[in-house]
Every structure is written in structure tokens, then in C-alpha cells.
Amino acid sequence: MNPEPSAVDTVIDAVSAVFMVVGAVMSLGAAIGLLRFPDLMSRMHAATKPQVLGLFLLLASVGLQLRTWWVWPALFVAWIFQVLTVPVSAHMVGRAGYRTKHLHRELLTTDELEAVVQKAADKKTADGRAAGGQEPDERAAHDGPADDGASA
Amino acid sequence: MNRRRISIRQELPLLVWLVFVWGALWQDFSAGNLLFGALIAVVVARLFYLPPVELGGRFSIVRAVPFAIVFLGKVVAASFQVLYLAVARGPKVTNAVVAVQLRSHSDLMVTATGHVISLIPGSLVVEVDRSTSTLYIHGLNVRSGEDIVNLRKEVRDAEAALIRIMGTREELAALKQEVGA
Numbered sequence: 001m002n003p004e005p006s007a008v009d010t011v012i013d014a015v016s017a018v019f020m021v022v023g024a025v026m027s028l029g030a031a032i033g034l035l036r037f038p039d040l041m042s043r044m045h046a047a048t049k050p051q052v053l054g055l056f057l058l059l060a061s062v063g064l065q066l067r068t069w070w071v072w073p074a075l076f077v078a079w080i081f082q083v084l085t086v087p088v089s090a091h092m093v094g095r096a097g098y099r100t101k102h103l104h105r106e107l108l109t110t111d112e113l114e115a116v117v118q119k120a121a122d123k124k125t126a127d128g129r130a131a132g133g134q135e136p137d138e139r140a141a142h143d144g145p146a147d148d149g150a151s152a
Numbered sequence: 153m154n155r156r157r158i159s160i161r162q163e164l165p166l167l168v169w170l171v172f173v174w175g176a177l178w179q180d181f182s183a184g185n186l187l188f189g190a191l192i193a194v195v196v197a198r199l200f201y202l203p204p205v206e207l208g209g210r211f212s213i214v215r216a217v218p219f220a221i222v223f224l225g226k227v228v229a230a231s232f233q234v235l236y237l238a239v240a241r242g243p244k245v246t247n248a249v250v251a252v253q254l255r256s257h258s259d260l261m262v263t264a265t266g267h268v269i270s271l272i273p274g275s276l277v278v279e280v281d282r283s284t285s286t287l288y289i290h291g292l293n294v295r296s297g298e299d300i301v302n303l304r305k306e307v308r309d310a311e312a313a314l315i316r317i318m319g320t321r322e323e324l325a326a327l328k329q330e331v332g333a
Contacts, residue, residue: 029238032238032239033234033235033237033238036238036239036243037238037243037245038242038243038244038245039247041276041278041290042245042247045234045274045276045290045292046234048270048271049227049230049231049233049234049271050231052231052271053230053231054231056227071179073175073176076176077172077173077176077177083271087266087267087277088267090270091276091277091278094276094277094290095278095279098249098278098279107245107246107247108246108248108249110248110249110250110300112249112288113249113251113279116279
């Protein structure tokens, strides 16, 4: 720590202060979203986006404050793994949530997946004994799922 | 173990990434440490052999850098949008599940597109149909048919950008033809 902060130090301090506050607000936004959104999948939106940005801003301010470039690769790796894993976990939760009907249908303006899942489920019960051997979405694929153009 | 081996050239991006992670975790990028990291990376890649990621064989850094900047901008926009919706609309928000047919059939492309659109405004992948490479996307705050068209266009645009960065030559040619037509 220098006894007399230079102009550069002031700028870095200011930038990291802004980053920290905005990052904290983003994390707060994620929490508000989790509380206020009506169903599981809209909550997953809240859990993915502001959270990733909030972490990015907080890591950036840590990097700015530590003033050593050695820490940047570690922070970069931490953030990249977050970016890689968050959409996957959100997808898995969303997928399970959709199939176990944890959603409010009346809040959906369009649902182009319902027919496909329904078809797969019907096929599965019709086939009876073969059920469980194959993934339902693979079955849906063979039936040819909702045509993109026609359903618009 | 009769799984298909891939050439060292195809495996190189993975090895470079593993060495980078090694260096980052030790916070030491000296030659000796990197060399030891490379040794461990090769051993790990041989012992814990996963199905190879089939890269497109090309990577355009000229297109990747602007894309990364735009992507970061969109993450910021998405975060503020979700924050606004959470505070202003909350329980009254309306959504939609939309099917989007992608151009590419490569696993890498479908995965990358899914990741990108999960982090940009208002979309989340609910279901992937691998055989037809169709993504089923949950859109936040979709109120009309126009919003659905916009959402679909956004996803297709994200895929087009990714194809320009690291798609195979065939995918790139098909894309050029499509845009030109």
C-alpha cells in the first residue's frame, strides 16, 4: 500500500467499487427473482443470468484490488467453469421440472414441446414392455417432432 | 478398450486448456511447472478417456473477439432485464416454450448454441432433440407471436455467429448460401 495513492489507484478503486456494488445488486436481483417469479422455469432464468454477471463483476473487482496478474488466470478459470456449468444445471432442472409438470400452463403463451412429450408418453404406454429401455426424447425424435414452420 | 483414438492435433485444444488450468491453479506459469502440467494432462487424457469432442477444424479469432464482446454485453443486458422483470412484473410474467430448428447437426455446435442462448436475454433450453437438432427453448416474458419470432431469430443468429467462428467448412458454405439467397 502506497502512503499517497496515485490517480491510477483512485481510478482502479472507483472501478472495483462500482463492480462490487453492481455485482452485489445482481446477486440480490437473482434472489428477488427466485422469490417473485411464479414457476420453476422462470425462476431458473433468475438463477442463471444475474448470478453469472454478479460473479463476473465480483471476481473482476477482486482481480483489480489484488494488483497481481497471477490471480487473473485463476479468476478466469473460475468464471469459465461457472459459464459452462450454469446453463447445464439450469437445463437439467428445467427439463425435469417440465416433465414433472412443475409449471403454470396458464402463463405460457405457446408451448411447442407439449405435443412432443405427450406423443412420446403415449408411445411409451402403448409399447408397454419396451418402456424404460429407450429415452423418451429419442422416441419423440423418431416420430418427427413439431415442425418448426407449421407451428408458428 | 476399443474406442476410437483421435490424433494429437485434435486433442491439442483440450491439452492446452488442461495445462492452462494447471498453471492457473498453481498460479505459476514457469516453464518447469507448465512442462509438468503438460505431462499430467497427457496422462489424464489417456487414462480417463472420454468420447472426443469433434471440432470443426477451423477457428476464426477475428470473428471470436467481437462475438465475445457482444456476448458479454448481452449477458449484462439479460441480467438487467431479469432484474427488471423480477421487480416490476414478478408473478405476472408470461412465458412460452418454443421449438427452434438449428442448421448444424454437430454436437459441439448444438451444445455451444444452447450455452450461449441460456445466458443471453430471456431464453433457457428446456429440451434438446439431438437427432433433428431441435432446441426447445423457454422464453421469459414472451407475450405475442412477434416475441416468438424474435426469440427464434435470436437463437438462429447466435448459431450463425458460432458457425462463422468454429463451424466446419460445409456448415459455413451452407450458411453463406442461405444468407445470400
